[in-house]
Amino acid sequence: MTDPTPPVPEPQPDSQLGLFGSESNAPLVPKRSRTKSRPVPTAFDDQRLDSYKALVASLLNKKANDQGVAIAIGTIYRAGFGKVTAELYAHFGLQTNNRADLPTGVLRILIVYELAAQRRVDRHVTQGQTQTEINREIAQQCKIATQIMRRALYWSERAERLEATSLLSQPPADYPLNS
């Protein structure tokens, strides 16, 4: 006798749900073993170099010159921290302008800004004809990306604080959502 209940489909990973574009059509490759592969080095020391390097590579890829790189990075500092580069380092008493010496929290935020700007610059199609126009256009993209991330970081921080307040953590019994 056959079992009347249909077979329950196995849950599929996200890659099979079309969430990651063309990957969804790729055939499933059976895993040969469950042993974990060697972890990719993600040391903070590497990240803080890589985000800067990745951003500069993207800027150069979009034909920014030395002025363009200076303006783009200066704009990120200005839009992200409200200070130009030298001012930010001076604020923390750092004479050598060495990002590795920045407080960890500040450096993490800087990395987020740089990666966001890099992503946006990568996707941007430059239209400027002259070098100056191209430089300005790319810097504009960096500024927008930084402003968006700054707002996002602000509100994520704000939301954490709100959640921690007694009003939201312990709502009264007659609170509409609890009824």
Place this chain on the structure above:
Amino acid sequence: MKAAVKGNPMQLAALKAKTYETWLIDYLIEDLDTPIQTATTDLAFKSLIRDRFGDLRQRSTWETAFVCLKAQSMREHNSHSQYLIELGFCTWPQKEGYSEYLPQILEQFLKTDGGMDVIVTGLQYALKNGLGMTTQTAVVNFLQLGYQVARKLELDREFSKAMSESVPLLGASAA
């Protein structure tokens, strides 16, 4: 010292344009909508160059202006000493055609507050972490130039002392 750095001499018009672009960096960072003119039409720029550096008809005026503004800009907008060395001193001058002014720019940079520390730290990082954006030959050439300029400024003892730990890394990585 100019002979230490190869490169075709920059045309005067290009030198003026480069000086103007360098001067404009601060203004564009503050406001990306700052109107962009040219070195010959921007009156505020011309006035500053005349007041600080002298006769606008002399090439030497523009050379001094470019060197000073460039060194100042590199110092103020440096956010990573290693890449300042790799890009600012080893790559850009050649690529952008102002390598003939590199010794003067470095000299001016070393005169700024903390300039020596930035150069030494950048070289140390580059030799320790490995080069990402330039070649080892370019760094070795820059290191030699650094010694020459430091000697001229009577800073060679400090420079040698600061670099004494890192220079062996250069030999090790070359081997």
